[in-house]
Amino acid sequence: MALRIIRKEGDPVLRKKSKVVEKIDSRIITLLDDMAETMYDADGVGLAAPQVGILKRVVIIDIGGGLIELINPEIIEQSGKQSDDEGCLSVPGKFGKVTRPNKVKVRAFNRKGEEIIIEGEGLLARALCHEIDHLEGILFIDKVEGNLQR
Template sequence: MALRIIVKDPDPVLREKSKPVPKITPNIHKLLNDMAETMYDAEGVGLAAPQVGVLKRVIVMDVGDEHGLIELINPEVIEQEGEQFGPEGCLSIPGLTGDVRRAQRVKVKGLNRHGEEIVIEGTDLLARCILHEVDHLNGVLFTDLAEATYRGEPKEEE
């Protein structure tokens, strides 16, 4: 495993659409391992491959709940319901927080590192994280959706 450099906005790679992973190879396993190590080192709760300069549909997340580390390849949001409104930050936009409206509950399907289809359901912070990371795969940043942005730490409700 190795730490990767986190790409910072306004790097154009963050605005590109990621390509699906056609086959899970040892390089994809290494990418997943490196992304998880990089996310934990940066004290983040999620990281998408474009944030380490790789335009592949791969995300990792760990919001500190019972799911632990979630690795998703070719994730696709299949259900969304409800609404939550609160602060988000991003490892690619350090020091900036924004108030973003997201679904309260989401269901996403994708592949795990073994190529098996998995379905993850999340609410609250996990739902927010899933949607935030999937947005990265489509070249969308939280600042595109934020109703307000501010410098510094998020206000309460996270």
Template sequence: MALRNITNYKTDDILRKKSRRVEKIEERILQLLDDMVETMYKEDGVGLAAPQVGILKRVIVVDIGEGIIKLINPEIVEQKGEQQDEEGCLSVPGIIGEVKRPYKVKVKGLNELGEEIEIEATGLLARAFCHEIDHLDGILFIDKVISSNIRNTNI
């Protein structure tokens, strides 16, 4: 495993690009997943998407404290309810803002073995999935912030 550099929204336009589907799960994809996990933990994040380490592939990792989830080609297939809470992002350092997200989501994707899995998530886990999957489509949380509720934590 190796640490990867986190891309920054001010300097890396890769964060605004749409990621490509993974067609074949090869060693380099498995290595990417492991590197993303190590990088996420080092940076004290709860999720990380491949564009955040400079790779335009549809790959995410999430851990809200209940164990690591690695997903390849994730997609939200169902969503219900609404929640509003603060979000931040490793690629948008120093900024926090309130974002509306679904309260419950069903996410479909592939695990490391190439098996299709479905995960039902609520609360923080649902929020984390939505946030990371947005990254795969070039969307940042600051695009969805309720404008009156954004603040800079670097002050």
């Protein structure tokens, strides 16, 4: 495992759409491992592959209940609303209020290539939406209501 450099706001890779992972091979497994080490080192709760310069549809999340690894995630259901402050490892020192679904259901693949369904509510739903947005080249600052805070 290795720490990767987290790309910051202004880096063009953060605004590009990520490609579908066609094959889960040793490179994807290494990416997952490196992303986890990088996220934990930076005290984050989520990280998407574009944030480490890789335009692949891969995200990891840990809001305190253990590591969730998602390959080719897609939101298949959402309901409710929640508004809260968000930040991002790629936009250090800035926060802002973002409204997102309160519940989401996400279909993805795990590192073994098995299809999985993750249901999230509250913070987990927020993290899932935030990280999946990264795969579309969307940053939380695009959705902030009002002004960014420092």
